[in-house]
Amino acid sequence: MASTSATDIPPEVQAVNIPDGTTDFIPLRGKKYDLKKPHITELPITWSNWYKHVNWLNTTFIIFVPLAGLISAYWVSLQTKTLIFSIVYYYFAGLGITAGYHRLWAHTSYKASLPLKIWLAAGGAAAVEGSARWWSRDHRAHHRYTDTDKDPYSVRKGLLYSHIGWMVMKQNPKRIGRTDITDLNEDPVVVFQHKHYIKCVITMALIVPTLICGLGWGDYAGGFIYGGILRIFFIQQATFCVNSLAHWLGDQPFDDRNSPRDHVITALVTLGEGYHNFHHEFPSDFRNAIEWWQYDPTKWCIWMWKQLGLAYDLKKFPHNEIEKGRLQQQQKKLDQKRATLDWGIPLENLPVVSWDDFVQESKNGKAWIAVAGVIHDVGKFIQDHPGGKALINSAIGKDATAIFNGGVYNHSNAAHNLLSTMRVGVIRGGCEVEIWKRAQAENKDIATVTD
Amino acid sequence: MASTSATDIPPEVQAVNIPDGTTDFIPLRGKKYDLKKPHITELPITWSNWYKHVNWLNTTFIIFVPLAGLISAYWVSLQTKTLIFSIVYYYFAGLGITAGYHRLWAHTSYKASLPLKIWLAAGGAAAVEGSARWWSRDHRAHHRYTDTDKDPYSVRKGLLYSHIGWMVMKQNPKRIGRTDITDLNEDPVVVFQHKHYIKCVITMALIVPTLICGLGWGDYAGGFIYGGILRIFFIQQATFCVNSLAHWLGDQPFDDRNSPRDHVITALVTLGEGYHNFHHEFPSDFRNAIEWWQYDPTKWCIWMWKQLGLAYDLKKFPHNEIEKGRLQQQQKKLDQKRATLDWGIPLENLPVVSWDDFVQESKNGKAWIAVAGVIHDVGKFIQDHPGGKALINSAIGKDATAIFNGGVYNHSNAAHNLLSTMRVGVIRGGCEVEIWKRAQAENKDIATVTD
Ligand code: HEM
Ligand code: HEM
Ligand SMILES: [Fe+2]
Ligand SMILES: [Fe+2]
Ligand SMILES: [Fe+2]
Ligand SMILES: [Fe+2]
Numbered sequence: 001m002a003s004t005s006a007t008d009i010p011p012e013v014q015a016v017n018i019p020d021g022t023t024d025f026i027p028l029r030g031k032k033y034d035l036k037k038p039h040i041t042e043l044p045i046t047w048s049n050w051y052k053h054v055n056w057l058n059t060t061f062i063i064f065v066p067l068a069g070l071i072s073a074y075w076v077s078l079q080t081k082t083l084i085f086s087i088v089y090y091y092f093a094g095l096g097i098t099a100g101y102h103r104l105w106a107h108t109s110y111k112a113s114l115p116l117k118i119w120l121a122a123g124g125a126a127a128v129e130g131s132a133r134w135w136s137r138d139h140r141a142h143h144r145y146t147d148t149d150k151d152p153y154s155v156r157k158g159l160l161y162s163h164i165g166w167m168v169m170k171q172n173p174k175r176i177g178r179t180d181i182t183d184l185n186e187d188p189v190v191v192f193q194h195k196h197y198i199k200c201v202i203t204m205a206l207i208v209p210t211l212i213c214g215l216g217w218g219d220y221a222g223g224f225i226y227g228g229i230l231r232i233f234f235i236q237q238a239t240f241c242v243n244s245l246a247h248w249l250g251d252q253p254f255d256d257r258n259s260p261r262d263h264v265i266t267a268l269v270t271l272g273e274g275y276h277n278f279h280h281e282f283p284s285d286f287r288n289a290i291e292w293w294q295y296d297p298t299k300w301c302i303w304m305w306k307q308l309g310l311a312y313d314l315k316k317f318p319h320n321e322i323e324k325g326r327l328q329q330q331q332k333k334l335d336q337k338r339a340t341l342d343w344g345i346p347l348e349n350l351p352v353v354s355w356d357d358f359v360q361e362s363k364n365g366k367a368w369i370a371v372a373g374v375i376h377d378v379g380k381f382i383q384d385h386p387g388g389k390a391l392i393n394s395a396i397g398k399d400a401t402a403i404f405n406g407g408v409y410n411h412s413n414a415a416h417n418l419l420s421t422m423r424v425g426v427i428r429g430g431c432e433v434e435i436w437k438r439a440q441a442e443n444k445d446i447a448t449v450t451d
Numbered sequence: 452m453a454s455t456s457a458t459d460i461p462p463e464v465q466a467v468n469i470p471d472g473t474t475d476f477i478p479l480r481g482k483k484y485d486l487k488k489p490h491i492t493e494l495p496i497t498w499s500n501w502y503k504h505v506n507w508l509n510t511t512f513i514i515f516v517p518l519a520g521l522i523s524a525y526w527v528s529l530q531t532k533t534l535i536f537s538i539v540y541y542y543f544a545g546l547g548i549t550a551g552y553h554r555l556w557a558h559t560s561y562k563a564s565l566p567l568k569i570w571l572a573a574g575g576a577a578a579v580e581g582s583a584r585w586w587s588r589d590h591r592a593h594h595r596y597t598d599t600d601k602d603p604y605s606v607r608k609g610l611l612y613s614h615i616g617w618m619v620m621k622q623n624p625k626r627i628g629r630t631d632i633t634d635l636n637e638d639p640v641v642v643f644q645h646k647h648y649i650k651c652v653i654t655m656a657l658i659v660p661t662l663i664c665g666l667g668w669g670d671y672a673g674g675f676i677y678g679g680i681l682r683i684f685f686i687q688q689a690t691f692c693v694n695s696l697a698h699w700l701g702d703q704p705f706d707d708r709n710s711p712r713d714h715v716i717t718a719l720v721t722l723g724e725g726y727h728n729f730h731h732e733f734p735s736d737f738r739n740a741i742e743w744w745q746y747d748p749t750k751w752c753i754w755m756w757k758q759l760g761l762a763y764d765l766k767k768f769p770h771n772e773i774e775k776g777r778l779q780q781q782q783k784k785l786d787q788k789r790a791t792l793d794w795g796i797p798l799e800n801l802p803v804v805s806w807d808d809f810v811q812e813s814k815n816g817k818a819w820i821a822v823a824g825v826i827h828d829v830g831k832f833i834q835d836h837p838g839g840k841a842l843i844n845s846a847i848g849k850d851a852t853a854i855f856n857g858g859v860y861n862h863s864n865a866a867h868n869l870l871s872t873m874r875v876g877v878i879r880g881g882c883e884v885e886i887w888k889r890a891q892a893e894n895k896d897i898a899t900v901t902d
């Protein structure tokens with residue numbers, strides 16, 4: 001890993017002092033904040049001001065309306081046709097978020113033709129998670145400032161916060177990291193959807209399902225409650241899991257410095273967005289799951305659209321780069337484990353003994369055996385030697401390098417390790433290569449110390 | 452790994468030229484071979500001599516008798532009591548082999564009191580797999596010469612050979628590696644069982660089960676066929692799996708230079724002897740499975756006998772040594788994988804460019820960016836940059852070390868890897884430490900080349 005890490009530079013400086021070409025986010029809905037006055041989030045929550053901390057608009061849409069829908073469902077019976085339609089519409093809206101908002105607009109991981117873009121923007125609106133422009137801006141900040149205070153849905157603030165809290169509670173617009181969305185401002189579909197967001201949402205999320213079920217099989221009420229309100233609720237909770245569950249549950253095969261994790265459960269819930277450690281590492285890859293047997297229906301759809309000529313320029317990180325990342329993370333874990341084990345007295349801390357002294361001491365009763373230039377005291381081990389007492393005794397006071405390494409028996413790696421715990425000295429002269437090779441095998445880092 | 456491996460020394464020399472204190476095996480049963488005449492196994496198998504290659508005694512016991520038993524079973528109905536007894540007796544005989552022959556006598560992985568020894572020798576006789584002395588001698592040769600020609604049941608000669616072929620076909624006594632069994636020759640139980648082997652077998656394998664079922668519930672025929680012959684057949688086939696399946700199916704977490712493997716299926720079949728990669732690496736450990744949740748009933752029994760005061764001095768390899776072995780094997784696999792990946796042009800093969808030339812070339816249209824002392828040509832990547840075109844363009848002709856490493860964005864490990872594929876030169880002077888650190892992270896072995 002090359003040197004400087006984010007922590008060396010105070011966060012305030014990171015995005016501000018160095019010009020980064022960012023054009024700031026211009027909110028279209030919501031109140032205009034006076035940036036000079038302290039924002040409500042900068043004041044502590046008290047009994048008298050708590051309701052000012054709540055984002056009532058969001059709370060209405062993600063909590064009150066679904067609750068009302070759940071209660072109404074008691075009086076509206078669910079017809080089979082309406083159920084099937086709601087499930088299909090669920091996938092349409094879900095893919096609007098995953099294939100549209102996320103992989104197309106936030107990450108530009110592929111290019112889409114105009115009809116596909118309109119289709120995805122319509123699906124995204126049906127999911128009621130904000131405009132593609134707003135969503136992508138926040139999401140880019142999430143990637144760029146993952147786990148920091150500038151991350152709009154940092155899991156470091158708690159699982160519930162990353163799932164829903166960041167929407168229910170008001171956010172300080174000064175806090176969210178700035179990101180470059182010039183490309184989105186040039187996309188007519190994104191701009192249209194953003195400008196006419198409320199109209200788009202009401203049409204796609206409520207009117208269309210109501211009309212389809214109503215005109216189709218006369219179930220206006222079911223279309224509104226199940227195809228509209230309750231479907232929205234499920235799709236919201238499922239996609240919110242990418243911000244919560246995907247930063248909390250699973251493995252980190254590519255990098256464990258930040259919170260993103262890979263888990264099949266998250267993938268199942270989120271139309272394939274659950275391989276999130278991979279995704280944060282290779283965000284502009286149109287895939288989240290790279291193995292064919294992993295569940296990533298969003299990837300399958302993009303691939304299918306490509307076959308139909310609707311999508312093109314699908315970006316993939318080279319296999320070699322992905323495997324390099326995986327390998328380095330494995331190496332990191334291995335090095336961490338290596339540091340917890342006892343590798344015997346380091347060779348450079350052993351006394352240097354002349355050959356004659358070694359022979360003399362062995363004659364005086366020490367159970368010393370030389371292997372690869374290192375002297376070992378096998379006294380306590382003779383009794384336990386799996387090859388018998390006679391053999392190991394026969395090597396005392398001798399250089400057993402050849403005998404130990406195949407002459408009589410080609411000892412296992414385990415035997416070599418055990419041998420290193422018996423070190424008492426190094427023989428003067430002549431065997432440096434072997435000593436050095438052993439140091440290499442045991443702890444690769446030693447090379448950086450002794451060379 | 453310290454240097455010399457068995458393959459450097461021709462096999463003929465290995466056990467012969469270097470005195471190793473071995474007392475040779477003295478066969479008690481079987482014909483006396485004239486070592487000067489060529490042994491039958493040294494002659495090719497032909498239509499006229501094939502029957503001389505077959506070990507008819509063994510073939511009778513492991514093939515013909517079980518076959519006869521299977522056929523007779525057609526006329527002898529299986530009573531519940533006899534079935535239960537046969538299963539219990541199966542475990543008694545099986546443990547005689549695994550806990551007795553194998554872990555106690557072949558590997559001296561614990562010590563047993565006289566009553567336990569007698570019990571185990573009786574169980575071993577009931578399994579009809581030869582005397583403890585003969586079995587241990589072969590088994591020690593198997594460990595010492597694993598996978599070589601001197602291994603009595605080398606899996607390199609085929610799965611069927613290692614399972615049963617080595618017993619059905621005659622063996623050249625000159626071929627099997629010599630091993631030290633002086634300790635067994637001093638054990639009165641082993642010597643007694645060896646001297647009176649045929650009597651022991653007939654008593655324990657046939658008479659005892661026949662009498663128990665006969666005197667117990669009048670089922671003499673069932674006791675003979677099911678408790679005797681068929682039970683022997685099952686126990687033989689199961690324990691033979693240690694020589695075949697355990698060298699063929701599964702993982703190699705500790706060492707992959709030889710054939711032994713770990714697999715739960717083999718463990719289930721062989722009373723816990725299926726963690727065979729571990730076992731060949733740590734043969735004098737009384738455990739074959741080291742995790743509590745792995746299936747090793749032989750280990751559980753030995754542990755229980757210890758609680759009862761029947762067994763003592765249970766040998767365990769230190770946890771640290773076991774984990775060292777595991778780690779080194781993981782490192783080996785990782786290094787093998789590392790070598791298959793492309794790590795970019797090695798730093799030492801890059802041209803050295805002065806800072807002024809770097810700046811000049813960038814002004815002349817090259818999309819060069821310096822990071823950590825290395826010049827990168829990002830020309831083809833600008834379009835794909837996940838952080839946008841503007842940002843990456845702003846760094847052309849500059850030293851982007853700080854910007855890249857957190858100044859603007861703290862790039863992922865993947866980005867660092869990708870960067871290394873874009874190398875075109877090294878900046879003269881001043882940045883050696885960073886270049887060197889990068890080489891370390893990418894390919895630890897490079898340190899041995901450049902230092
Ligand atoms: C110097 C310290 C020694 C240590 C720490 C040591 C360790 C071991 C260990 C752990 C084993 C178990 C099998 C394996 O891991 O490969 C073993 C087996 C063996 N050792 Fe050693 N050994 C030493 C010296 C010797 C010497 C000097 C000889 C021969 C002159 C020898 C001959 C054998 C043989 C023949 C076996 C095979 C036993 C079998 O598998 O049945 N060892 N030794
Ligand atoms: C010099 C060659 C460069 C390469 C190979 C490169 C590569 C990448 C890659 C692979 C990502 C995806 C996220 C990640 O892996 O961390 C990324 C994101 C990013 N890069 Fe670069 N980058 C380069 C230069 C720069 C420069 C010079 C800047 C700033 C001046 C910059 C700013 C960013 C930003 C802000 C992101 C975050 C985008 C987001 O997550 O939404 N990059 N870069
Ligand atoms: Fe994320
Ligand atoms: Fe993302
Ligand atoms: Fe084996
Ligand atoms: Fe063994």
